[in-house]
Amino acid sequence: MTSSTPIPTREDLRDRLGDTARTWLDAALADAADSATPSQDTLGPRRSVAPWELSFASAGRHCGQDQADAVRVLLLREAHPDAVALTRLYRQGTAAERRAILLVLPHLAPDPxxxxxxxxxxxxxxxxxxxxxAVGPYAAEHLDPHTWRQALLKCLFTGVPVDAAARLEDRARGDAELARMLGDYAAERTAAGRPVPADLHRLLALTSPTEQP
Structure with a gap:
């Protein structure tokens, strides 16, 4: 599941799982739904971890690593944690759990x-x-130009395909500053005797303004 992959429906996900995993998923999503509409008894400081959060952490063990992203995304959408809870889950989570949170940000964090x-x-x-x-639709919508350019350079540096960046062509088109940064990066790599990533040339081409007829 990538940042550009549509989030599967509950029905689609259940079709991919065995009977035991389906039963677990149904119970986990029910816990998440209950958490999204807390009763008066549950308001106030939390005394213990919500059951759905335990399911969020153990999704891979119950449904398999291939489906863990999708399970976690559905749990987050069902529970709809507020900004404080979402940040806490991210800070305390494993890389896999953080990834799921990043994927669901467009649906849960309308405030940048x-x-x-x-x-x-x-x-x-x-x-x-x-x-x-991180360079999915939420970043494309909300990152300021400088940080977005740095994000693309990070993709080049780490080997992440630039196609992972949402709205790539739209945001790169005519960006002279991005073109300058890419040129500097290519020069640094060449001077150090290192290869220039192939994606850099493609990205540089995208910075050209759209030709007018």
Whole structure:
């Protein structure tokens, strides 16, 4: 599951799972739905970890690593945690759990102040899974031009295909500053005797303004 892959429906995901995993998924999603509409008794400071959060962490063990992203994304959409809970889950999570949170940001964090710190944190890592998830639709919509350009350079540096970046052609077109940064990066690589990533040339071509008839 990539940042550009549509989020599967519950029915689609259940079709991919065996009977035991389906039963587990149904119970986990029910816990998440209950958490999304807390009763008066559950308001106030949390005394323990919500059951759905335990399921969020153990999704790979119950449904397989290939389906873990999709399971976690569905759990997040069902529970709809607020910004505080989402940030806590990200900070405490494994790389796989953080990746799921990055993938679901367009659906859970309409306020850039809530989601951008998580995207920026992921872009500071060299984990290609996190970098690829961080440059998805949420980043395309909310990252400022400078940070977005740095995100593309991070893709080149870590070997993440630039096609992972959502709205790539739209945002790169006519970007003279990005073209300059790419030229500097290519010159640095060449001077150091290192190969220039093939994606750099493609990205540089995208920075050309659209020709007018």
């Amino acid at each position: 102040a809530d989601g951008l710190p998580l995207v920026e944190d992921a872009l500071r890592t060299n984990d290609t899974r996190l970098v690829a998830a």
